Amino acid sequence: MTNPNGRFGIHGGQYIPETLMNAVIELENAYHHYKNDPEFNRELTELFHEYAGRPSRLYFAGKMTKDLGGAKIYLKREDLNHTGAHKINNVLGQALLAKKMGKTRLIAETGAGQHGVATATAAALMGMECVVFMGEEDTTRQALNVYRMRLLGAEVIPVKTGTATLKDAVSEAMREWTSRISDTHYCLGSVMGPHPFPTIVRDFQAVISKEIKEQLQEKEGRLPDAVIACVGGGSNAIGSFYHFIEEERVRLIGCEAAGRGIDTFETAATISTGKVGIFHGMKSYFCQDKDGQIAPVYSISAGLDYPGVGPEHAYLHDIGRAEYVPVTDDEAVNAFEYLARMEGIIPAIESAHAVAHAMKIAPEMGKDQIIVITISGRGDKDCAAIARYRGEDLHE
Amino acid sequence: MSNIQKAFENGKAFIAFITCGDPDLETTAAAVRAAAENGADLIELGIPFSDPTAEGPVIQGANLRALNGGITTDKIFSFVRELRRDVTIPMVFMTYANVVFSYGAEKFISTCREIEIDGLILPDLPFEEKEEFLPLCCQYGVALVSLIAPTSENRIAMIAKEAEGFLYIVSSLGVTGTRSEIKTDLASIVKVVRENTDIPCAIGFGISTPEQARKMAEISDGAIVGSAIIKLLETYGKDAPGHIGAYVKSMKDAMR
Numbered sequence: 001m002t003n004p005n006g007r008f009g010i011h012g013g014q015y016i017p018e019t020l021m022n023a024v025i026e027l028e029n030a031y032h033h034y035k036n037d038p039e040f041n042r043e044l045t046e047l048f049h050e051y052a053g054r055p056s057r058l059y060f061a062g063k064m065t066k067d068l069g070g071a072k073i074y075l076k077r078e079d080l081n082h083t084g085a086h087k088i089n090n091v092l093g094q095a096l097l098a099k100k101m102g103k104t105r106l107i108a109e110t111g112a113g114q115h116g117v118a119t120a121t122a123a124a125l126m127g128m129e130c131v132v133f134m135g136e137e138d139t140t141r142q143a144l145n146v147y148r149m150r151l152l153g154a155e156v157i158p159v160k161t162g163t164a165t166l167k168d169a170v171s172e173a174m175r176e177w178t179s180r181i182s183d184t185h186y187c188l189g190s191v192m193g194p195h196p197f198p199t200i201v202r203d204f205q206a207v208i209s210k211e212i213k214e215q216l217q218e219k220e221g222r223l224p225d226a227v228i229a230c231v232g233g234g235s236n237a238i239g240s241f242y243h244f245i246e247e248e249r250v251r252l253i254g255c256e257a258a259g260r261g262i263d264t265f266e267t268a269a270t271i272s273t274g275k276v277g278i279f280h281g282m283k284s285y286f287c288q289d290k291d292g293q294i295a296p297v298y299s300i301s302a303g304l305d306y307p308g309v310g311p312e313h314a315y316l317h318d319i320g321r322a323e324y325v326p327v328t329d330d331e332a333v334n335a336f337e338y339l340a341r342m343e344g345i346i347p348a349i350e351s352a353h354a355v356a357h358a359m360k361i362a363p364e365m366g367k368d369q370i371i372v373i374t375i376s377g378r379g380d381k382d383c384a385a386i387a388r389y390r391g392e393d394l395h396e
Numbered sequence: 397m398s399n400i401q402k403a404f405e406n407g408k409a410f411i412a413f414i415t416c417g418d419p420d421l422e423t424t425a426a427a428v429r430a431a432a433e434n435g436a437d438l439i440e441l442g443i444p445f446s447d448p449t450a451e452g453p454v455i456q457g458a459n460l461r462a463l464n465g466g467i468t469t470d471k472i473f474s475f476v477r478e479l480r481r482d483v484t485i486p487m488v489f490m491t492y493a494n495v496v497f498s499y500g501a502e503k504f505i506s507t508c509r510e511i512e513i514d515g516l517i518l519p520d521l522p523f524e525e526k527e528e529f530l531p532l533c534c535q536y537g538v539a540l541v542s543l544i545a546p547t548s549e550n551r552i553a554m555i556a557k558e559a560e561g562f563l564y565i566v567s568s569l570g571v572t573g574t575r576s577e578i579k580t581d582l583a584s585i586v587k588v589v590r591e592n593t594d595i596p597c598a599i600g601f602g603i604s605t606p607e608q609a610r611k612m613a614e615i616s617d618g619a620i621v622g623s624a625i626i627k628l629l630e631t632y633g634k635d636a637p638g639h640i641g642a643y644v645k646s647m648k649d650a651m652r
Contacts, residue, residue, distance in 0.1 A: 018544060179569050
């Protein structure tokens, strides 16, 4: 889907300072070399299987299916991966690639902390130095993940600029990368940023849809009718969609964080409320004002609290291949609680956005139809915040 | 010939960066005039951006102060139109790609021409992406200034061959901000530039002292100073222009 210049339709590209150009070119060349290298792929597959616990389960949510009374619901359990989210897929791929490139230090941004934890984990495993940039606001929302990163040997730098959330963490990681390139790989956590990141991250996450396809074939002998995933930058969603893009009868649905609603200023639903712009190395949709100033965004979910979306999602939206729908904080919190009680699975609040949309559409679908929801991560990290959302005085 | 060429006809060029609207446009106007009267050869006017990823804390702060003061692209255009009544030295805009893109590239670049802005510096628009705005810049006679970094290496010749206006050589890795020492082998970079183009080149990032400006002028055609000027605005606010004038004079004198 990527053309040679890293474009997805009009989106993508490499809008970065000259200082970083040779670094991304070096990365692109290394990736082209290793992506078809049997030894690299053998090592990565072994890490996926033996370390991350892949393949992740495709679980038939029987009780939820019965309760909603419509389509059969399967959950792709990325929450069962080591470190508790899909982020590890990309990180193991990039860390292995960085190591082959001779890099000894990984830097990363993180929102909810899941990508930071995954990067710190891979760095520990591979004996690399690790520095994670995290918005100061998020370090309080996700204090447990900050501790996990430090426990794993990473340095966590709270970012105080701007809105002190994910976008500022990305900006600061980019600034750090321009100051130290030779030994450092920027392990970007989503399908965003300058080419080749959107392609590399997608390829490492595409294992999700590859497995869904095989597992559902085994269980049901057919393709799903819909695949639903949450979208911030969009890495678990593109991973869940990728091997179905060519299967035109499979609906692909990305759930954006609407925060308090897309008719308010407290939202992070980029495709619903944003317009095309150029930021963080890419052309895509961004929440911004009329002068192109990036808007402060809001979502209860730190992982979806980002004013942009990956360029391939922007393209899939433009050509009408995927649908992008807004889901509010309230709907996500309800779904978080629903899945806990109904199936005994506590999803990440990010993933709960996808669950919430499935709860809306499943009852309208036939009993012979199939929905796959990607549970991108586990919800332990969110319990204290959701308790507070419900008015309980709970602190970690 | 680009008007920018004039900036390099008065010995080594001193190029001053000033963020529009920090702390307000009246102060910006006074600062520009003070710089011009004291020997600045070219002014880079910064149009603030909410998330300036190539800037260090000092210029980030200026962007934030200006945006909090309610600055907009349209207000800056009116301001420059007014400034051009008496300020005749070359001026360029420095901002980020999204500011130009979201305004409507043609509307933005044609307005630059109309208000006599001579060039455009966009730190997040590398060689590979310059087609985004280059055709419009050529159409309206606004120079799209290219940057060369310490990491450019094999890219220097390619960038220099197609450069317009002047070449902005980034002195060091990292973001903008003052540095006590500049370690990059800039003379080698300039040598490759000279082999590939006749347009002038100036060095920026990290320069704050007259001694540094003199050294940069020895190896290139000029020195670009941003953060040191912004620090004066941060410290003295509305009273900064007098200090900026004296500072610019000391820098230009060191380069003569």
